[in-house]
Amino acid sequence: MSTDAVARGGAHDHPVDPARVAAARARLISSDEAQRLTSLLSLLADPVRARILYALDTVEELCVGDLALALGASEDAVGYGLRILRTAGLVVGCRAGRVVFYRLTADFPQPLREHCLRRLVELSRTPPDDDF
Amino acid sequence: MSTDAVARGGAHDHPVDPARVAAARARLISSDEAQRLTSLLSLLADPVRARILYALDTVEELCVGDLALALGASEDAVGYGLRILRTAGLVVGCRAGRVVFYRLTADFPQPLREHCLRRLVELSRTPPDDDF
DNA sequence: GCCATACCTGCACGGGCGTACGGGTAACGT
DNA sequence: ACGTTACCCGTACGCCCGTGCAGGTATGGC
Numbered sequence: 001m002s003t004d005a006v007a008r009g010g011a012h013d014h015p016v017d018p019a020r021v022a023a024a025r026a027r028l029i030s031s032d033e034a035q036r037l038t039s040l041l042s043l044l045a046d047p048v049r050a051r052i053l054y055a056l057d058t059v060e061e062l063c064v065g066d067l068a069l070a071l072g073a074s075e076d077a078v079g080y081g082l083r084i085l086r087t088a089g090l091v092v093g094c095r096a097g098r099v100v101f102y103r104l105t106a107d108f109p110q111p112l113r114e115h116c117l118r119r120l121v122e123l124s125r126t127p128p129d130d131d132f
Numbered sequence: 133m134s135t136d137a138v139a140r141g142g143a144h145d146h147p148v149d150p151a152r153v154a155a156a157r158a159r160l161i162s163s164d165e166a167q168r169l170t171s172l173l174s175l176l177a178d179p180v181r182a183r184i185l186y187a188l189d190t191v192e193e194l195c196v197g198d199l200a201l202a203l204g205a206s207e208d209a210v211g212y213g214l215r216i217l218r219t220a221g222l223v224v225g226c227r228a229g230r231v232v233f234y235r236l237t238a239d240f241p242q243p244l245r246e247h248c249l250r251r252l253v254e255l256s257r258t259p260p261d262d263d264f
Numbered sequence: 265g266c267c268a269t270a271c272c273t274g275c276a277c278g279g280g281c282g283t284a285c286g287g288g289t290a291a292c293g294t
Numbered sequence: 295a296c297g298t299t300a301c302c303c304g305t306a307c308g309c310c311c312g313t314g315c316a317g318g319t320a321t322g323g324c
């Protein structure tokens with residue numbers, strides 16, 4: 001009861017392992033940083049968007065209709081996905097006549113491309129057998 | 133009209149760039165693979181869960197109350213986050229008296245730990261200035 | 265000029281996710 | 295034994311997200 005409770009009456013003001021708590025606190029990312037990170041990861045955490053990015057990473061450039069065709073998804077879904085990614089600044093579309101070719105932005109976060117798009121895909125190929 | 137339409141009447145059955153479409157199709161990950169991948173990424177795409185995993189990666193072991201304390205989050209939120217992660221098989225909790233110490237699973241996907249937890253955090257520290 | 269195409273926008277609907285709350289169980293202290 | 299502590303579970307609520315439909319704009323072909 002010395003420190004005020006965090007929520008729900010009172011968490012427990014006697015840390016069980018104060019050393020670890022302090023250590024975790026010292027090296028932990030802040031809520032803001034976590035917010036930014038997760039909002040970025042959320043962009044990848046959708047089947048359509050993930051496949052869009054993956055496709056654009058492999059073939060450089062693709063227009064909306066062809067993208068929908070390659071993905072086997074509705075043009076609406078792809079259009080929406082592209083809008084999100086475009087708003088986030090991960091892809092850009094340049095108009096060529098009446099078609100719009102999309103590609104990854106020049107300043108696409110390299111770690112994201114390298115680690116998530118290319119490496120993590122391996123995880124999808126070998127089921128992580130989370131549940132047993 | 134050769135190929136049947138995907139949705140909404142007819143996307144466009146004249147691919148603008150058939151070569152790229154074929155290439156993308158050949159190397160693209162399937163919907164199922166994407167599903168598995170994104171459901172995994174979704175686990176990271178939440179501030180509480182991301183910070184939980186990050187904390188457990190750094191200090192090895194932590195009980196629920198201390199975790200909530202270190203994160204400055206409500207015990208409910210942490211408890212829910214842990215449940216999700218536990219169900220997914222990313223963390224395990226071993227009971228010691230009336231406290232439950234959580235840690236990352238032994239078979240925690242290494243790419244995930246290495247690339248997302250450790251490398252991607254750098255992205256959160258340097259704002260990706262998506263929008264300009 | 266006219267019509268079809270390629271894409272975008274706005275709106276409405278359904279579903280799933282995260283949080284807060286109440287209540288429950290097992291363990292420790294006295 | 296009794297009360298407290300630490301955690302878990304189930305429920306209810308609110309919110310955001312993704313999809314589909316309808317309509318709009320601009321470009322290219324005839």
